[in-house]
Amino acid sequence: MLGDKNTSRVVRVAVLESLGMPRPTVYRRCLPGGPWRRLLPGIVKLDRAEPSQRQRLEAALLRGGPDSMITGHWALRSYGLRRGPEPDDVHLLVPATREVTSAGFVLVERTTRLPEPVRRRGLPLAPVHRAVLDAARRVEDFDTVRAMLAEAVQRGRCRPDVLRRELEDGSQRGSALPRRALAELVSGPRSVAEGDALRLWRRAGLPECAWNVAVYEVSGGYVATPDAWCDDVAFAWEIDSKEFYFELDGYAGTLARNARYAAAGIVLLATLPARLRKEPGAVVRELRAAYEAAAARPRPPVRMR
Template sequence: MPRRARLDPVAIASVGLFGVAAVADLTSLGMSSSTISRRVQAGHARRVLRGVVKEGPDEPTDDQRAAAALLYAGPGAVLSGGEALRRYGLTNPSPAGRLLVLVDAQRQRTSSAFVEIERTERLPAPVDVGGLPLAPLERAVICTVRRLDRRDAVRAVLAEVVQKGRTTVARLRVELAAGSQRGTALPRQVLDELEAGVRSVAEAWARDLHRDSDLPPVLWNPKLYTTDGTYLAQADAYFPDVGLAWEIDSLAHHLTLEDWDATLRRRARMQAAGLVVAHTRPRRLRQEKADVVAELWGQYRLAAGRPCPDIRVVPVS
């Protein structure tokens, strides 16, 4: 047998990814399947998926699991879903879940172990990220949220990608409309929220609370300026008729002293311009709804009793 036919890093590297290779590719080098099986049984290699092996007996890394999933799926496969989001630098909402791999509709391949196969007539052109072919960002996002059944989980995924400026609501709507409509009702409702200006799960809770209350109309995430063009802040919510800003003080945005200092400076700018600023912790939006509404009415009456400041308001686009 040729020396290169041994199941070693050199052989695997010539046909695989991240130290993982398809058995069919290794046999094409002249290696017998029995040799591969013996080395797996001896602990010199490990079977990751049916027809896919890796060098060494240790647990596969995240890169190796992803590579194995793609090799198992076959040529042209692309990684999508939460694992693709993680590789785009976003949050995977189900880190312990299966890896979603998209393949052409004609490919006869079924899900197995930690791999979920989705056959599609719209197999996207891959985007190379870290040496692996990923679905385009919008496709990966929609693939992810179509599989989530909790509104807040869908909100978290969609709000993060929009808030970070990685894509737009309009582009996500196009992708949502183009594919399978299974599981799209909830994402469509959350995109409506984002289009109205909501940019986080906590703000979505605030929107729900406001909708179910008798509070006056509010603008979500408008940018506030003085009449001379000085930027004040982008308020979480704003009651324009009285000059009341409503801030949702999420702990995630106040983890450091610098974060807290920035919040205090932001509050001081708004108050110096004549605005009344109300603050609410996210958990109270779910657990103390009546109290929050009562407090907002109190702040609203306070603002209404003062001259409304001359503020230029730019609604979220």
């Protein structure tokens, strides 16, 4: 039995047998009207209530056996990462030598590349870089895959180079979308919103900009790292997503950033991500107007790095 022994009621049938209860008796108690519930082959819950999320995870790990660990969407939720579909089946990594198969709500993946688990609330999880790619390989929507990888990187849970190495060394099945998303993440816009922003920037017909570069005063003082930066006229464009940036830096940090832009003489346009798709024409007009305003005044003494 896993977790807090005072609250977890998930147990292997083999354990009950070792305590002297015959297997037929165990399964008879799991029949309709009986006091117990069968969760998975060889695993029961010692009451009739619907299993909690925690109990489903515990049952899955009992199915996987020693050295198994949770990966994919459930692992990402345990790390506090919310992008991607709502978890359903519990995705497990188990040693390749183990004779165990998927069953019920458990998806078993046997692997020769079993990572060192990370324990959260007593549960063994695959590291973030492995979990997010295991999840992404089973998602068919590119924007969702891009959002999942961007969240893991932007929240500091893993580095792009670690994701790249995992993609190179791991299973190639379902890797096309994660590879495409990672290439975009490394070379340019780092979120779904910034990908939409890149398309609108090009639609506006403005000169090429740089993405996610640091901007400094000539004295060396740091100003900010705008999502898009047009160096010729010192124009910054920020995609101010409450879900990412306010969560990371806080509202006060966003205000402080905007104050640094103003003090440095930089023209700033801030756009909410929802407007990129709901009001693309209006955003394009705002981009052109802000660029023209930046071009009309003397360029301030700032530089990008």
